[in-house]
Amino acid sequence: MDVIKPFTNNLPIKHNEQNDNFKPYILLNDFFNKDEVNKVRQLWNETNWMAGQIGNNKLNQEIRKSKVTYISDVDHGWIYDKITMACMLTNASVYKFDILGFHGKLQVSKYESGDFYGWHMDSGKEKN
Numbered sequence: 001m002d003v004i005k006p007f008t009n010n011l012p013i014k015h016n017e018q019n020d021n022f023k024p025y026i027l028l029n030d031f032f033n034k035d036e037v038n039k040v041r042q043l044w045n046e047t048n049w050m051a052g053q054i055g056n057n058k059l060n061q062e063i064r065k066s067k068v069t070y071i072s073d074v075d076h077g078w079i080y081d082k083i084t085m086a087c088m089l090t091n092a093s094v095y096k097f098d099i100l101g102f103h104g105k106l107q108v109s110k111y112e113s114g115d116f117y118g119w120h121m122d123s124g125k126e127k128n
Contacts, residue, residue: 051066064116066115068107068109071106084101
């Protein structure tokens with residue numbers, strides 16, 4: 001899978017230094033303003049939902065039961081741009097990973113009563 005929205009990394013990252021500032025997660029309060037939140041919420045009504053899959057596009061409702069859709073990088077590029085900037089800044093100051101960009105379209109998941117996604121670990125692009 002190709003990088004569909006590469007990050008333009010102009011931030012200095014020293015990949016070999018010890019990372020004493022690592023955090024398990026980052027919370028960005030008010031990342032999207034009210035108008036942007038409303039635009040993102042509209043995606044719930046405008047998109048085609050499909051059954052959520054697990055690795056290699058497999059259906060397994062013992063592990064995951066939810067609906068998903070994907071955000072178009074063409075129609076909603078502003079979302080990618082905003083998340084890209086947050087990723088680049090956060091990565092440069094906290095994680096210091098060697099990241100390239102989005103390896104696929106952004107996924108939105110919808111969980112209704114009784115839906116779930118069991119414990120799992122997301123990872124980057126698999127090597128061919």
